[in-house]
Amino acid sequence: MRRVWAIILLATLLLLTQTQVLAQEGQPESSSPDLVIFTRYPARVAELGRTVTFNLTLRNNSSSPQVVRLEVENVPEGWTATFRGGGDVIQAVYVEPDNHATVSLRLEPPEDVAAGTYRFVVVGRGEGVKAEFPIELTYKEKLPPKLKMEVRLPTLKGTPNTTFRYDVTLKNEGDEDMTVNLVAEAPKGFLVKFKSIGKEVTSLPLKANSSEHIDVEVELFTEVPAGTYPITVRAEGGEAQASLTLTAEVTGRPRLSVTAPDGRLSGQAYAGRESSLKVIVQNNGTAPALNVELSASEPSGWSVEFEPSKITEIPPGKQVEVTAKIRPAEKAVAGDYIVTIRAKPEGGASESADFRITVLTSTLWGVVGVGIIAVAVGVVALAVIRFGRR
Amino acid sequence: MALRLKQIRRAREGSPWTGLWAVVAKEMADHLTSVRMRILEVLIALTAFGTVYAAILRLRSTVGQDPFLFLRLFTTEREPLPAFVGFLGFLVPLVAIALGFDAINGEFNRRTISRVLAQPIYRDALLFGKFLAGFFTLALVLTTIWLLVMGLGLLTLGVPPRGEEVMRSLWFLVATIFYGGIWLALALLFSIVFRQPASAALASIAVWLFFTAFWGMIADVLAQVLRPVRFGFPQEVLAQAQLGLALTRLSPNALYSEITLALLHPTVRALGLLLPIQLQGAILGTPLPLRQSLLLIWPQLTGLIAATILLFALGYVLFQRQEIRA
Numbered sequence: 001m002r003r004v005w006a007i008i009l010l011a012t013l014l015l016l017t018q019t020q021v022l023a024q025e026g027q028p029e030s031s032s033p034d035l036v037i038f039t040r041y042p043a044r045v046a047e048l049g050r051t052v053t054f055n056l057t058l059r060n061n062s063s064s065p066q067v068v069r070l071e072v073e074n075v076p077e078g079w080t081a082t083f084r085g086g087g088d089v090i091q092a093v094y095v096e097p098d099n100h101a102t103v104s105l106r107l108e109p110p111e112d113v114a115a116g117t118y119r120f121v122v123v124g125r126g127e128g129v130k131a132e133f134p135i136e137l138t139y140k141e142k143l144p145p146k147l148k149m150e151v152r153l154p155t156l157k158g159t160p161n162t163t164f165r166y167d168v169t170l171k172n173e174g175d176e177d178m179t180v181n182l183v184a185e186a187p188k189g190f191l192v193k194f195k196s197i198g199k200e201v202t203s204l205p206l207k208a209n210s211s212e213h214i215d216v217e218v219e220l221f222t223e224v225p226a227g228t229y230p231i232t233v234r235a236e237g238g239e240a241q242a243s244l245t246l247t248a249e250v251t252g253r254p255r256l257s258v259t260a261p262d263g264r265l266s267g268q269a270y271a272g273r274e275s276s277l278k279v280i281v282q283n284n285g286t287a288p289a290l291n292v293e294l295s296a297s298e299p300s301g302w303s304v305e306f307e308p309s310k311i312t313e314i315p316p317g318k319q320v321e322v323t324a325k326i327r328p329a330e331k332a333v334a335g336d337y338i339v340t341i342r343a344k345p346e347g348g349a350s351e352s353a354d355f356r357i358t359v360l361t362s363t364l365w366g367v368v369g370v371g372i373i374a375v376a377v378g379v380v381a382l383a384v385i386r387f388g389r390r
Numbered sequence: 391m392a393l394r395l396k397q398i399r400r401a402r403e404g405s406p407w408t409g410l411w412a413v414v415a416k417e418m419a420d421h422l423t424s425v426r427m428r429i430l431e432v433l434i435a436l437t438a439f440g441t442v443y444a445a446i447l448r449l450r451s452t453v454g455q456d457p458f459l460f461l462r463l464f465t466t467e468r469e470p471l472p473a474f475v476g477f478l479g480f481l482v483p484l485v486a487i488a489l490g491f492d493a494i495n496g497e498f499n500r501r502t503i504s505r506v507l508a509q510p511i512y513r514d515a516l517l518f519g520k521f522l523a524g525f526f527t528l529a530l531v532l533t534t535i536w537l538l539v540m541g542l543g544l545l546t547l548g549v550p551p552r553g554e555e556v557m558r559s560l561w562f563l564v565a566t567i568f569y570g571g572i573w574l575a576l577a578l579l580f581s582i583v584f585r586q587p588a589s590a591a592l593a594s595i596a597v598w599l600f601f602t603a604f605w606g607m608i609a610d611v612l613a614q615v616l617r618p619v620r621f622g623f624p625q626e627v628l629a630q631a632q633l634g635l636a637l638t639r640l641s642p643n644a645l646y647s648e649i650t651l652a653l654l655h656p657t658v659r660a661l662g663l664l665l666p667i668q669l670q671g672a673i674l675g676t677p678l679p680l681r682q683s684l685l686l687i688w689p690q691l692t693g694l695i696a697a698t699i700l701l702f703a704l705g706y707v708l709f710q711r712q713e714i715r716a
Contacts, residue, residue, distance in 0.1 A: 299671030369692030
């Protein structure tokens with residue numbers, strides 16, 4: 001109880017002394033105001049949405065210490081203005097006479113703050129003194145991140161063998177650097193590669209307001225039917241996106257293969273005698289093969305003829321059986337030989353297969369050999385008959 | 391014509407085969423128990439064992455995958471020993487000559503021929519029997535050695551031979567027997583011609599030496615003389631080479647070495663001259679089927695057999711016309 005009293009007494013004493021000081025200072029009212037609030041940079045520009053802190057200085061020019069209560073006027077709806085000092089949120093500052101104190105003012109805008117200039121007035125009220133200081137905060141509109149993609153030739157035409165190469169320019173029109181991921185959506189059988197400076201990439205850093213060349217290479221790894229295929233290429237960098245539709249016009253192409261009916265690329269032939277070999281010409285391509293010419297490269301002295309020697313048309317996915325009539329050279333040595341059989345469609349690449357032909361020699365000379373032995377035996381027999389004695 | 395047939399019939403009465411097998415059996419018994427044959431058999435068996443063992447040692451260390459491993463037993467050489475076929479090339483004539491050089495003149499010298507012929511045995515049967523006995527002895531020895539080699543191979547290589555290998559080596563055996571046959575027939579012929587066994591043996595060995603050592607050189611010289619290369623045309627060179635080859639083939643040694651080459655090396659496609667044009671498109675290193683290899687050596691093999699028979703026929707005629715007196 002005594003303590004309470006002591007505090008009350010102290011408070012009244014303090015009040016009394018203050019009123020005395022005020023009474024003393026109130027009279028001179030000199031040129032400089034008693035309390036000054038200022039900041040070195042009162043008008044600031046900031047990025048939209050960013051919280052800004054002003055460092056305020058309070059100067060007490062009077063001869064008595066002041067407890068200055070601080071507040072901000074003209075705070076728009078949704079804004080939060082807080083004073084901070086010594087790490088805490090504060091409402092008042094004690095300023096010694098002829099001295100100054102520093103306080104920071106934190107201005108936190110609402111999330112949907114619009115660009116523009118906001119004006120605030122910092123007001124400090126002490127015992128009989130009042131100081132005001134206007135500050136200004138300008139929020140500048142920031143450019144949103146934006147990507148742009150351009151292609152010079154969006155439609156390319158080629159055979160299934162062609163590599164479709166699109167020259168794409170990727171532009172970052174935003175104010176921020178970003179890393180762009182590259183994604184492609186292509187029909188089945190298409191392989192899309194992104195290349196930058198000759199290297200295959202899936203993402204690349206893009207500086208603000210700069211552009212980059214990318215080669216989009218499209219390859220076909222399966223035989224797709226002729227037609228027009230759309231390929232969507234997307235660039236994604238954070239929230240920004242850009243997409244582009246490329247078109248690949250794939251023309252049909254015959255693709256021949258030469259094999260044998262049971263897949264066994266071998267045959268037998270007697271030297272100097274014609275023997276026939278079945279050959280199958282298949283079209284695995286996407287367009288009909290027209291006027292397929294058959295030819296062979298055989299060892300010299302051999303002859304290879306085809307029946308028929310020319311196929312007018314092989315539709316895609318179909319096959320034609322051809323008879324190759326192979327006649328090894330008259331004096332061919334027995335053994336295995338390679339005969340390459342080629343099929344060439346009109347205006348297309350030729351396809352070939354190596355057939356292994358085993359040359360057999362005729363057994364005629366074997367019979368002659370047996371005949372020689374028979375003659376020798378006959379000679380013995382004759383001698384026995386002629387010279388045999390009793 | 392009828393008259394001539396009649397004459398021939400009058401000249402010939404009874405079967406010439408009577409007593410043939412008795413002669414064969416007796417002669418073979420003589421051969422197989424004679425010291426001369428023992429020595430030669432031991433010699434051949436030792437060479438066979440030595441060369442094949444050396445070949446096996448080498449095969450074990452060098453050959454990884456060979457489809458004709460058993461054939462390599464015959465042809466692989468290991469310094470300083472030549473391959474088994476190389477030894478056979480000169481040992482077989484030696485054995486054959488040893489079997490035949492005193493067949494007839496020995497009987498004369500022992501004065502037993504009149505006694506033999508006093509039996510109900512024709513001269514034909516005697517000569518046939520002597521030849522067949524020598525031939526069978528030779529076949530027996532060579533077959534034994536063949537079995538020895540194959541058995542050694544089975545024991546040490548640890549893989550069974552394939553059918554093709556067995557067939558090839560069997561044909562090789564047949565060729566070797568007939569190669570011996572030709573020298574046997576020659577020795578028999580000389581034993582009829584010369585009264586002294588030593589001269590017969592020397593003559594046989596002289597012929598053998600001639601074909602082994604000199605005939606190759608002589609054939610080359612003959613080819614150069616008969617088909618000289620005057621203008622350097624390829625045709626001339628070719629003709630000379632072909633003549634040289636044809637002359638070389640008169641020698642049984644050349645025929646035998648060609649036969650072994652084609653039979654034991656299945657990848658050999660041709661034995662004569664091959665023009666590069668004939669090899670165009672050929673897949674080298676692929677083995678020929680046995681039939682084709684046989685066709686390749688058929689002329690050589692039939693030549694050997696026919697020469698054996700003809701030499702025998704010559705000896706037969708000479709023997710039949712000989713005067714035999716005790």
